[in-house]
Amino acid sequence: MKDDLRTELCARLKGKRFGIVGIGNVIKGDDGAGCVVVEGLRGKIEMPVVDCAEVPENYGGWVEKRNLESVVYIDAIDFGGEAGEVRVVPLEKMMMSASSTHSLSLHYMILFLKNEWDGDPIMVGIQPKSMELDDGLSEEVRGGVERLIDIILEASKE
Numbered sequence: 001m002k003d004d005l006r007t008e009l010c011a012r013l014k015g016k017r018f019g020i021v022g023i024g025n026v027i028k029g030d031d032g033a034g035c036v037v038v039e040g041l042r043g044k045i046e047m048p049v050v051d052c053a054e055v056p057e058n059y060g061g062w063v064e065k066r067n068l069e070s071v072v073y074i075d076a077i078d079f080g081g082e083a084g085e086v087r088v089v090p091l092e093k094m095m096m097s098a099s100s101t102h103s104l105s106l107h108y109m110i111l112f113l114k115n116e117w118d119g120d121p122i123m124v125g126i127q128p129k130s131m132e133l134d135d136g137l138s139e140e141v142r143g144g145v146e147r148l149i150d151i152i153l154e155a156s157k158e
Helices: 004-013 029-041 056-065 092-094 102-118 139-156
Strands: 018-022 049-051 069-076 086-088 118-128
Touching: 004 069, 004 086, 018 029, 018 056, 018 086, 018 092, 018 139, 029 049, 029 069, 029 092, 029 118, 029 139, 056 069, 056 102, 069 139, 086 139
Parallel strands: 018 049, 018 069, 069 118
Antiparallel strands: 086 118
């Protein structure tokens, strides 16, 4: 089976100093997927990771201070896929149509990065199933989170 996500992420991150930014709210079900990815990577990866919760716009300086060549932003994004599906979401689509619970602040963050940083921002979306309070991650999204952690760990070794 062809794994386009693995191929794309590994190609874009190969040989680069990159960071991981998890976005979300862990008490709102699958909305916490990005934060759970960051927790799963802590201590297993040499690259910097940060859980920015619901305020990605507060972490623009974080990227520049670490002299990163690429940053992977991970969030629950409704792109119309199957629950737990993981995709690289083109920034242009993110700016126009993909739905994130943090979309306004993500849009400003992306604009900031495009204007102030010459690195490669990569938006990775995990299709949520439920974003109800206190639901925890759905089984489908947990599977997507585990798959993404494996891919990032592989990319960090290249």
